[in-house]
Amino acid sequence: MTLLVTAVGKGFALSATDTRISIATGENYRPVEEYFNKSIVFRCAGFTGNISFTGIAEWTEGTEKVRMYDAVSESLTESILAELKIGQLAKKLGDDILRRLLSRKSYRAKREAVFEFHINGWHRDVPYGFLVVVSTFREKSPWINPNEFEKETHVDGLHLYFKSVDDFEFVVGGWDIAFYQKERQHLCEILRKGAGSFEVSQYISKVIETASTRHKSIGSRSVAVLLPQVGMLDTNAWDAAGSMVVGYMPKMIFENGTAWDPSEFPVNFHILLTGRLPRHSLFVKSIIAKQFKRADKRRIFKIRKGKFAPGIFGLLQLALFGSLPDDYDDLGLSDEEPEE
Known part of the structure; x- marks a missing residue:
């Protein structure tokens, strides 16, 4: 129980x-x-x-x-x-x-x-x-x-x-x-x-x-x-490993019956500070709340401009496919060519 x-x-x-x-x-x-x-x-x-x-x-x-x-x-x-x-x-x-x-x-x-x-x-x-x-x-x-x-x-x-x-x-x-x-x-x-x-x-x-x-x-x-209701799956499951953060995903079963088993993957700690935070966000916010000083936390949480920083599912999507929906920041890691 x-x-x-x-x-x-x-x-x-x-x-x-x-x-x-x-x-x-x-x-x-x-x-x-x-x-x-x-x-x-x-x-x-x-x-x-x-x-x-x-x-x-x-x-x-x-x-x-x-x-x-x-x-x-x-x-x-x-x-x-x-x-x-x-x-x-x-x-x-x-x-x-x-x-x-x-x-x-x-x-x-x-x-x-x-x-x-x-x-x-x-x-x-x-x-x-x-x-x-x-x-x-x-x-x-x-x-x-x-x-x-x-x-x-x-x-x-x-x-x-x-x-x-x-x-x-x-x-x-x-x-x-x-x-x-x-x-x-x-x-x-x-x-x-x-x-x-x-x-x-x-x-x-x-x-x-x-x-x-x-x-x-x-x-x-x-x-x-x-x-x-609007956005992507997120969790607050992570561990710190030096300058890296290890994110954890729950099991997912898709509409065609295929499954993605529970998994973990590394995330560069520094890239998480690019973009503003969605109202409903767990992964990045929980890291900031645990790892950052109070003044830095206030500054980051107050950012209201720019694209959204992705949560755990968005980071996984970025790692797998090299891109995110237009409303989200790719953190400079997208495979797409920048606009001129």
Whole structure:
């Protein structure tokens, strides 16, 4: 079990999880991995989304060990190829995983079939973000800011909650008791006041780090995945390596069913200062917030002219294809010839 926080705000959808995997023995939790990716970005039938999960992380089928991450990927790929709508995709995902868990040869199969998925993102034909929760244990609506665009279904041991978010919404999963009520109230308040994705991700990251001292199954390190309404996929996942920054990408499954596995690549630290920062940006902003002096941070964050500096997906796109959309700065690395 992990700590998972998923939010939709003004112009962005964001999901943040800690990166620890633990083995539970009774009430005791033993960490076995501290850098595990729990998010998968996908595109299906006009919907661009991210799915994050909490609950059982791996199990055995016969002699084969199966990880939740791989099982989710398999189900998503089938849904994408079948061009399922987001509601159908969510139901199929829950059914697929529950069936696999209950068919194991385990005397505790039903008891261990505990999981929850959060799906957020945008449909190309709808101006509002979406939030979907698929759970085996959440029997009441999770929404803290109700509206008229909600639906829920309870069938075959699954509880499904759907919402089109016209204002803001967030949901906490996993060891949610470690995310205290006063912290939820503060997150609610900053979302209500129109906070951007970076401010929201920074706050959630701090809460997860604090929550790791409250329960051993929660790791102090977390990763946020951003899907802006306008712009490109971004994350705050990186590490410093001397004068270089190493960026990390989540797994992506494209509309034709092909997948890009989790990856990392180096980014020259100095080129990140070219161009202004988009409102919804995580990668560059999180680096600046961590590595730069206060005066330099203020100067960089105040730049309002010029093209946008790309986030993690933009930098990857630049590395692969040598160019970016016109609204983004190529940082002098484009293969295109400069205009005279």
